[in-house]
Amino acid sequence: MPDMRFTIPEQNLNLEPFAGRIPDFQKKSEVMITDKGYKCRITNIVPLSSHERVFQLRIVDPLEREVFNFRPGQFLMLEVPGYGEAPISISSSTSNHEFIELCIRKAGHVTSALFEARQGAFVSVRGPFGTAFPMAEMQGKNVLLIAGGLGIAPMRAPLFWINDHRDRYKEVFLLYGAKEPSQMLFTYQFEEWQKVSHVQMRTIVEKPDQSWTGRSGMITALLDEFSFNPKETYAIVCGPPVMFKFVCSHLDRMGIPMNRMFVSLERRMHCGMGKCCRCMVGSTFTCLDGPVFDYWSVMNLKEAI
Amino acid sequence: MNVDFNIDIRHLTRVEGHGNIHIAVREGRLTEAKWAVIETPRFFEAMIKGISAERAPFLTSRICGICSISHTLASIRALERAMEITPPETARIIRLLAMHGETLSSHALHLFFLAAPDFLNAPSALPIMQSHPEIVQAGLMLKELGNALSIATCGRCTHPVSLVLGGLSKAPSKQRLLELKTKIAECRPALEKTTAFFRTLTLPDFVRETEFISLHDGKSYPYIGGDLVSTDGVVRDENDYLEMTNEYLTDFSTSKFTKLSRQSSAAGSLARFNNNYDLLLPGAKAAAAAFGLEPVCHNPFMNNVAQLVECHQIIEEADTLINWLLDDELRDIRVSYKPKAGSATGAVEAPRGILYHHMETDDEGKVIKADCIIPTTQNNANIHYDLHALAEQALAEGKSEQETEKLCVMLVRSYDPCISCSVH
Amino acid sequence: MIYKVISKTEFRAFIDAIVKENRAYGPQKVDTGSNGKPIYQFMPVKSAAEIDFDYTVTHSSAKHFFLPYRDELSHFNFTDGNWEQEVNYEAPPTILIGLRPCDINAINILDDVMLHGAYPSPYYLARRKNNFIIGMDHLPLPDCFCHSMNRHTVNHGFNLFCSDIGESYYLSINSSKAYSFLKEFELQEPTYEDNCRLIERRKDIKHSFETKIEVSGLPCFLDIEFDSPIWQKWGDKCLSCGTCAMVCPTCYCYSVEERFDIDLEGSTRQNHLYSCNLVDFAQVTGGHNFRPKNGDRLKYRYYHHYRGFAANDNQQICVGCNRCGRACLADINPKDVINDLRLERESCLTCVLPSPSKT
Amino acid sequence: MNHLGFKMDKVKVGSFDFTCCEGCQLQLANKESTLPDFLNLLDIRNFREISSERHNDYDIALVEGSITRSDEIDRLKAIRAQATVLIAFGSCACFGGVNNLKNRIPQDEAIREVYDGKTIDTMPSMKISDIVQVDLSIPGCPVSKEEVERIVIGVVTRSQVSLPKYPVCVDCKQKLNTCLFDLGEICLGPISRAGCDAVCPTGKTPCLGCRGPADDINFASFKQLVKDKQLSIADMREKLSFYNGFAEYLDT
Known part of the structure; x- marks a missing residue:
């Protein structure tokens, strides 16, 4: 017979040792959310290129769908059950509560499995995580959006935001560069962005083919086509690290303050919550302190680029 | 009856290693019956030269994937005798338990996965999993118990890690031993089920007078060390193993042949049974009686039954050994030693029969010469001559080519040959 | 906090009573090293007799009782065209005996990371609240430097703390549960002499530290020395074997893996303690490795420990137990690395730059 | 399993041994508690050690052992020609294993030592990748069944298949x-x-x-x-x- 005087009962809250720094046990739901994701149905799959598709996800539970909110620039941990998680930036409009859109390139085993999944299948998302583009701070200013390759994916959320609040911003420019014409994504939306959102848009490719009639060269060449006051301009630059490095230094020379240029960093992430430390850049977490950083901070981060 | 046919089996299946059977019949008469081992030789006796005695058992373990614990212990016994090391009693008991695990799991593997499909006319155990799930389940339980005994005592069931010169590098915890005891109790019904199942099978009726060789120490059923004895009355000291084996080469086999008083001799479960029947525990004796198995039995197919009898023996003994260990401190498991020059033989009863390792060391403790004689090597000649007799008997009984072929492969499998082992 | 004094025999009786009824772990000698010194670990115990109360320090820390080396985060059960996710983070009550002040401080640091950040970890919390911690003070080993990190004393985070004052233990009782257990045993109110003995004991411990590391200003140093050749020098020694992180009481970096069940009827998401010293820690999908060199990875561990990361208020997370230094086969220890770094910086300042006052 | 709307097929497997102790193949029959589930993932087309059925339409070949005789080279090449994925299975296949210890000694001397100088067909031990291309390696003496399970699941489900990169x-x-x-x-x-x-x-x-x-x-x-x-x-x-x-x- 166990001596009950000395037995610790199961699940006994043993609070004293925390000495005044007791975590908030009552808000259990908040603790829980971080590890159990929102179950989503893949409602639509839009092929963009041989390796890129847009996945439209709908959170299954109506209450959860209502609660789910994000800001432009934030990312999700997308779980494909059995295969694991991958961090993916959200590519849809913040005002769209019906669907989440993720633009995904087939790269690792998680995304490969997702590409096999059928429309109607269920996946799960955790989040949103991370910092966002400071859309409020940019109000009343010009906005320069520069995207390279798959960098157009995180750029869609701020584009949608600007469309929803177009009167709050002055001139909006979108420069989009790709390696080859076939790698140019979302071409079907170009007209909408220009006509409806009143965005001045230019595209460029590095390696043109016969079909390409537009400009070719480096993306910075497009900057000459517009005139704007750099002191009154904010920039968002998304693309591979090499690209944003030279674009940002170009913008710096043009006179845009470094703390008004924003970039989105990518690292391997395992938790999204600032615990696993896989995404550390210097002493900062890409998942908590990023992925959106102003260029001044990135310059000061060790190993950022 | 004028029939001509050849039975030509290349790479016999459901045995460990590569062996071929050739039977030739011309005008109804047997003209050739051959058992040829075509395994690639590995030259263990050459590669071991210059290896430290401490490491040598880890190398000889790799002679065989099924009976690695026996090989390790044979080398350890040879080297300990050569360098005059006496391991502590606790280590001796734990080593014995390790060996029991190996024998149990090897017998279970043979009985259920390699031999049973023949009796049930299946190509492998996989369809039997569907047709006789409870029997396969019982077999898996016994095999798992064997593996669990080995894993608890020496870290791993294939290529043990903690069997070392001078004793053991690590003793099992009492907790692990208690778990094993529970497992043994759970396995007893499975063993009964297995025995009942095998009683429903009919073994071919075939007898050829054979000399059976095994260890014998007069005190308990043999496993590690003892006198070398034969059913023809030969008794030799462990170190005089060469007088028991008399190895010779044939031109059709990469494995050597052996002989003693007759043309050929046999080792294995049946040999142990025939030489040590009196030392069996009552439970094992009862199991043998259920099959009508009595010493000296000359039907090689009965080796299957002898293995099953040994499973009974092992499970009883393992339980006793664990009780002994539970009463022990389990601290005194290893003695230190100084390398020295010497030579000696270590003989153990591997699952498939008597196994000899002979080792010679220099004063730095390096192995300078080694000789390993494997049970299957000692059975090759017997298999070869059995095949001849069996084929003749089948022809005399008017059996078809297919029936003869099936009998032949069943005969070879009954010996549970470990061919890669025999070509080491 | 309530203070009592208990005789050592009575204390053993108390430990005996509670370990018999609960899942308990205490320091145990597991081996003797080839240098003749005993090697201790926190092992499961069933009676007070199995515990080495006068142990020095365990080889591995008590971290894995809170952050297991492998931990199941969730399980998916698959059905036809659908799945369900199950999350379970319940932990059984566990008693930990004999933790040193630095060990308890380490757990307090882990509390900051795991419970006070943006996303409190329910897995950690479940274990933390179900662990009953009995701390014990000790005289430092020659290579302990917890005094330098100011982690040689502890005033919260435990249920009960025992200071050795000769024939008795001076108890700091920090939980009602501990108090109700102890009520069944003979306790004395601390006398004036007991209080003096406690103060003496503390002084004694404080003055026994032989290893000192100057850590003030280290965060700044580390930022400045980010590209220092020092890292390459120590990196060349580093085996990148992860031993330091495994034995460390505060290293918590992990890796998340998802595995299918063998019957393919479900899958399990696990986290797995990792180390920033391991070769693929900063490798991303596609193969690029942000820290391919041993030195870069070693630097990260020091960066994390002595500079601190933003997520835990930039505090230094090293507690000075020197387990990493003792376990390191390549003979890398914080004292030598930090001294090297400091030397480099100071010699550099004096030789290369003229003092500002002279310009 | 079709929880994502696509089905997994069993993989057609052949298991082959060359110069070795066959201990690695034996591991496939270990870990009895999950053995039926494990075998359920596979369509075993060729596995001499446990089955008399032999077909040559496997996609995945597990190859155990090292190469020490000329006829083994031809057998191995034939396996390579059939298999989509060839897995070097165990230390002998991956590195040559203990068999390579014999390469330290001149061949004639080794033959004299073991076979009294009788003509024996043998050659220096080689690992599988010395002869044919290897797609995946599972090292170990013997291989760990747990790792084999993990890798087989990876192949069947096309999820991540990799060995740890860090040390023991x-x-x-x-x-x-x-x-x-x-x-x-x-x-x-x-x-x-x-x-x-x-x-x-x-x-x-x-x-x-x-x-x-x-x-x-x-x-x-x-x-x-x-x-x-x-x-x-x-x-x-x-x-x-x-x-x-x-x-x-x-x-x-």
Whole structure:
């Protein structure tokens, strides 16, 4: 017979040792959310290129769908059950509560499995995580959006935001560069962005083919086509690290303050919550302190680029 | 009856290693019956030269994937005798338990996965999993118990890690031993089920007078060390193993042949049974009686039954050994030693029969010469001559080519040959 | 906090009573090293007799009782065209005996990371609240430097703390549960002499530290020395074997893996303690490795420990137990690395730059 | 399993052995508790050790053992021609294994020693990748069934298939083992690839590196460690050459 005087009962809250720094046990739901994701149905799959598709996800539970909110620039941990998680930036409009859109390139085993999944299948998302583009701070200013390759994916959320609040911003420019014409994504939306959102848009490719009639060269060449006051301009630059490095230094020379240029960093992430430390850049977490950083901070981060 | 046919089996299946059977019949008469081992030789006796005695058992373990614990212990016994090391009693008991695990799991593997499909006319155990799930389940339980005994005592069931010169590098915890005891109790019904199942099978009726060789120490059923004895009355000291084996080469086999008083001799479960029947525990004796198995039995197919009898023996003994260990401190498991020059033989009863390792060391403790004689090597000649007799008997009984072929492969499998082992 | 004094025999009786009824772990000698010194670990115990109360320090820390080396985060059960996710983070009550002040401080640091950040970890919390911690003070080993990190004393985070004052233990009782257990045993109110003995004991411990590391200003140093050749020098020694992180009481970096069940009827998401010293820690999908060199990875561990990361208020997370230094086969220890770094910086300042006052 | 709307097919497997002890194939029958589920993932087309059925329409070939005779080369090439994925299975297949120890001795001398100079068809031991292209390696002497399960599941589900890149020390420390260097022995744990669950150091015997080197090892530092601890370099070399996994480091 166990001596009950000395037995610790199961699940006994043993609070004293925390000495005044007791975590908030009552808000259990908040603790829980971080590890159990929102179950989503893949409602639509839009092929963009041989390796890129847009996945439209709908959170299954109506209450959860209502609660789910994000800001432009934030990312999700997308779980494909059995295969694991991958961090993916959200590519849809913040005002769209019906669907989440993720633009995904087939790269690792998680995304490969997702590409096999059928429309109607269920996946799960955790989040949103991370910092966002400071859309409020940019109000009343010009906005320069520069995207390279798959960098157009995180750029869609701020584009949608600007469309929803177009009167709050002055001139909006979108420069989009790709390696080859076939790698140019979302071409079907170009007209909408220009006509409806009143965005001045230019595209460029590095390696043109016969079909390409537009400009070719480096993306910075497009900057000459517009005139704007750099002191009154904010920039968002998304693309591979090499690209944003030279674009940002170009913008710096043009006179845009470094703390008004924003970039989105990518690292391997395992938790999204600032615990696993896989995404550390210097002493900062890409998942908590990023992925959106102003260029001044990135310059000061060790190993950022 | 004028029939001509050849039975030509290349790479016999459901045995460990590569062996071929050739039977030739011309005008109804047997003209050739051959058992040829075509395994690639590995030259263990050459590669071991210059290896430290401490490491040598880890190398000889790799002679065989099924009976690695026996090989390790044979080398350890040879080297300990050569360098005059006496391991502590606790280590001796734990080593014995390790060996029991190996024998149990090897017998279970043979009985259920390699031999049973023949009796049930299946190509492998996989369809039997569907047709006789409870029997396969019982077999898996016994095999798992064997593996669990080995894993608890020496870290791993294939290529043990903690069997070392001078004793053991690590003793099992009492907790692990208690778990094993529970497992043994759970396995007893499975063993009964297995025995009942095998009683429903009919073994071919075939007898050829054979000399059976095994260890014998007069005190308990043999496993590690003892006198070398034969059913023809030969008794030799462990170190005089060469007088028991008399190895010779044939031109059709990469494995050597052996002989003693007759043309050929046999080792294995049946040999142990025939030489040590009196030392069996009552439970094992009862199991043998259920099959009508009595010493000296000359039907090689009965080796299957002898293995099953040994499973009974092992499970009883393992339980006793664990009780002994539970009463022990389990601290005194290893003695230190100084390398020295010497030579000696270590003989153990591997699952498939008597196994000899002979080792010679220099004063730095390096192995300078080694000789390993494997049970299957000692059975090759017997298999070869059995095949001849069996084929003749089948022809005399008017059996078809297919029936003869099936009998032949069943005969070879009954010996549970470990061919890669025999070509080491 | 309530203070009592208990005789050592009575204390053993108390430990005996509670370990018999609960899942308990205490320091145990597991081996003797080839240098003749005993090697201790926190092992499961069933009676007070199995515990080495006068142990020095365990080889591995008590971290894995809170952050297991492998931990199941969730399980998916698959059905036809659908799945369900199950999350379970319940932990059984566990008693930990004999933790040193630095060990308890380490757990307090882990509390900051795991419970006070943006996303409190329910897995950690479940274990933390179900662990009953009995701390014990000790005289430092020659290579302990917890005094330098100011982690040689502890005033919260435990249920009960025992200071050795000769024939008795001076108890700091920090939980009602501990108090109700102890009520069944003979306790004395601390006398004036007991209080003096406690103060003496503390002084004694404080003055026994032989290893000192100057850590003030280290965060700044580390930022400045980010590209220092020092890292390459120590990196060349580093085996990148992860031993330091495994034995460390505060290293918590992990890796998340998802595995299918063998019957393919479900899958399990696990986290797995990792180390920033391991070769693929900063490798991303596609193969690029942000820290391919041993030195870069070693630097990260020091960066994390002595500079601190933003997520835990930039505090230094090293507690000075020197387990990493003792376990390191390549003979890398914080004292030598930090001294090297400091030397480099100071010699550099004096030789290369003229003092500002002279310009 | 079609929880994502696509079905997994069983993989058609053949298992083949060359010069070895067949202990790795035997591991496939171990871990009895999950054995039926494991076999359920596979469509075994060819596996001489356990089945009399033999078909040559496998996609995945598990190849065990090293190559020591000319006829084995032809057999191996035929397997390569059939298999979509060829897996080198066990240390002998991956590195040559203990078989390579015979390469230290002139061939005639070895034949004289073992076969009294009778004509024996043999040649120096080679690993599988010396002859044909290897798609995946599962090292180990023997292989760990757990890892085999994980990799087979990876192949069936097309999820991640990889070996740990870090050394054995990680797993060894997680088992709270006493470091063998602390007990005065040379252990190859700090430079050998993890994935074996540190089974040898857990049994208190030194790691002999059957899984070969981990990614990007610091061999110079390891050698220095052996010297600093005043342990025998000869002993270190014997351990390094045991499974031939460290062949490229032996001369450094």
